[in-house]
Amino acid sequence: MRSPTLSTSEATEPPRPSAAVTPPVGQRGPAKAWLPVLPAVLVVAILAYLPYVPVEVPGLLPWRVNGPGSMQLVATCLVMAGIALSYDVIFGRTGLLSFGHALFVAAGSYLLTISLASWSLPLWAAIVVALAFTTVLALLVGAIALRVGGIAFAMVTLAFAQAASIIVLRNPGDVTGGEEGTSLPRAAIPDLLVGVANAPYRYWLALAFAVVAAVTVTMLVRSRAGHAMAAVRENEARAAVLGFPVYRVKLLAIVVGAFLGGLGGVVHALVLGGSSPHITTTEFTLSLLVMVVLGGAGRTWGALLGGFLYHYADARLVEVSGSSLFQALPEVAGQVLAQPLFILGVFFMVVVYFAPTGLAGLGARLFRKGRL
């Protein structure tokens, strides 16, 4: 969909590695074209129907599935799934190890709350401002950071994100709220998105964001630009020799990832009712990295699953650790295991060693074995 920007200098065919990752749709028969979409449509349909399911699932959720608590938790999980997918455009699809993705998510979230609360813009204008500014920021930061490659790129993006984190914590002009964060002004938000009773609407908003992110990334990956990204990831020098505009391809990946991340920040602010400085921190970027690798880098389902499960585990492991299973352990071990990040960090290391393709890759492997 963005191929016109690239088509001028890109006369060669898409290289093989990318073709192996995502078979072009055109090669299938027309009758089977809808088949790969079917699972996605089913999952979305089931998720969209959840607010009408008044049952309890003991162990999975502490409340009724369509209760406000569960809705809010699953909505946040879905937002994180979309944000993880936006990071995967940069990390998994293009192979850029960025440690600054929090910058773009935070830009989307904070610009929305600030333009609503401090500049009194209407909601649609605030969203436009947040997304436009995030995109420009991505162009600027990307253009500077891409002057170096590899590990140095990681450090430079980290430094930029850290600068934004410092600004937010210093609370210039009293707009960001410092460590407290800011909340959305009640009057500027449509009634449907406010209040405990309207949790299902926020949930559908989050689901819509996850779907938009998934569709955008799928379309991007199948476009010429997406093939160019895969070529850069597989072998940058080879892509350059083949005539791909490597710098522009990488910048495009950063801008698209940042735009989706900014959109995720906007939805995050709407779902949670404000911005918190946590989403500006390096830890947040690192958790995005963990989500993507856990789920499976470079796979749409993997990043979505990783983001969803990571946030779910982060929110729920605290309660599990209070259970009787942990009472039997020595006190210190119990205290350590009560930290969700400890379990997630260790699990992450295990995945890096033993399942480098993540949960999605593992699933795909088992699926293929089962069919043979």
Added chain:
Amino acid sequence: MTDLLLLVVTGVGLGALYFLAASGLSLIYGLMGVLNFAHGAFMMAGSYAGWWTMTSLLPASMPVAARLGIAVVVAIVVGAVVGLLVEVVLIRPLYRRHIQQVLVTVGLALASVAAAQGIWGADPKPLPKPEWMSQTTQLLGARLPNDRFVFILVALALYLGLLALLHLTQLGLVIRAGVENRTMVEALGINVRRTFTIVFSIGGAAAGLAGLLYSQYSGTVSPAQGGSLLIYAFIVVVIGGMGSLTGTAVAAVTVGLVQQLANYYAASGVGDLSVVLLLALVLLLRPSAMKGAMA
């Protein structure tokens, strides 16, 4: 004038801490191409080991300075051992897979900070400080805090020690050759992997020392400390040219000075931002300096 002198001394003192944290990072990166996110965990290990030595292991009747002296040794040893273990157990199996190595150190950083929070709690713990180090010295009309002189002396000693190691010993020769061209060193039949382990424990020792001294600087020990120091250490390593010890030293002092001066003469907080601005400027003006050290 007295203000300026005070700012320069405190700035160089801060730069000394950055150098302690960044030197190991730079050596590890230069030789092995590993961006060690777990360096913050090494620092945390050093500062908690020092805190435990000073408050629990040694009797409170001992003078604080003596306890600090022993704690420094403990922190260095603990840092070295942690660095050694991490290299042998976690980094070595992923040899030559740089992204995975980074990912493992990220996981280790997350898990170790969480573990420390679980064991000791997230709140900062007070760390005893020798009387003399919290006092000031009158020099040219400025009242200069004594602890900064200690930091500067320790950093200088580490710098000279590392320089001597790199230029006067057989091991240093192998490390320098490895930074220059690792493949060639291997082709000559030298066991670079053993050098990796040694460099990792040297980096861990320096990080342990940096962690304890940074805790002395802030007066407390907390799980988040290592991470906040680590980000500045990363910036110092990048500005210093990744893998060059003298470059790292110059960059550390520059970053410390810029931060102190801007925080004082502009508003508080501008210093931290101007450090990032400095990094962007260096990247724009001489990006080739960093590509030179790319793995």
